[in-house]
Amino acid sequence: MLTNVLQFISSRGNEYFCEIDEEYLTDRFNLTGLNVEVQYYQYALDLVTDVFDLDCDDDMREQIEKSARHLYGLVHARYIVTTRGLAKMLDKFKKADFGKCPRVMCTSQPLLPMGQSDVPNTSPVKLYCARCEDIYNPKSSRHAAIDGAYFGTSFQNILFQVYPSMMPAKTQRRYEPRVFGFKVHAAAALMRWQAMQRDDMKDRLQAAKVESGFEEEDEEMESEDELDDEMEGEQVAPPL
Template identity: 40%
Template sequence: MSKFVPKSNWVRRFCKQYGKNFFVEVDQEFMTDNFNLLFLEGENYQRSLNVILNESESESEPDAEHNYDMEAAKLYGRIHSRFILTDHGIELMYQKFQKGVFGTCPRVLCTRQKVLPIGMSDTPGKEMVRLYCPKCKEVYIPKSVRYAKIDGAYFGPNFPQMLFMAKPWAQPKRSKAKYVPRLFGFKIHPQAFGSESSDRQEADN
């Protein structure tokens, strides 16, 4: 029987912060396995990891503690992007998906389909987190400003696909509904907007 490892208090506090509800609590065992953290080493890596694991020495200066906490948050985000691709990580994120924690698709014809967080790049600092709709297969910017500073790399570009590969029954059918512009109930002919608009619509098709 594997030894029980208690959750990190730092991780719990981090995930309860305002705007951090997209994150799940990474297992302590995952973070203490060096193999899972390969190539994450960098400046202040060990100190940041110690903060996350509640193993850091207390600092006398509040400013220093704040800086260490910010560095730890960045490292935790990178660890998080790996953890949510594991079986347990996928399960925890799936539970949030089912509850609608990540929100719903803003596209009307997707009928409030629940969405998932996604990163357009796995390199930190490139782009903020986006929302992926599994019904229309489109990516959207979160409405709430609370998520404006969450790095997309902390979720990565592969997470939604991994979740639906692990749970194919959760994948909704792709939406075939398409909005058709009408005027007084009649479908508008492309030539009604002029030849230039007609040529553009034909090119789009």
């Protein structure tokens, strides 16, 4: 086992990563194109593979270590969609190393890390729940700072294609709002949804500077509100 890889994956905040096989890291074919993505690429690769012997100052060493972490993350995204990588991530998934879904109706379904983009430095890692098919932010700030590109957009889908038995049954339970034990009327929920859609449409039209009937409607509503305020403010003289 490579010493620097072991040290990296055992560090706090790197629990989402699995160990990449030394054979995979030393196969140049698996690293195609990464030399233009990583600064000090060769030094970073030497550091990851435990053959780094450059005598440099602390600032240079720090830059190379940063590049080595970035290189490991990019290789990791490729490795976890291989047969060996999927098996290692599956083991972590079974142990819920990535956390459990915070949604009550999902009954602690284990999560999987995923990226919303395959381009580095675009968005941080998210956690995917296969039961409710939604994504969540990591609880830990250390995990929330990990680049989502280190896991990619396809990993979680490939894992369930390779291991279909691990796909959980979709939850049929939904939270139903109630008032004193009675369900909230469906029409009221629909009206709230329609109001939200209307406000969203108005904001988008105003942002695009598109003329619509919303302005006139708002002015009429403001006039009515002012009239109501005036009528409420008037005091009727008491009878003699």
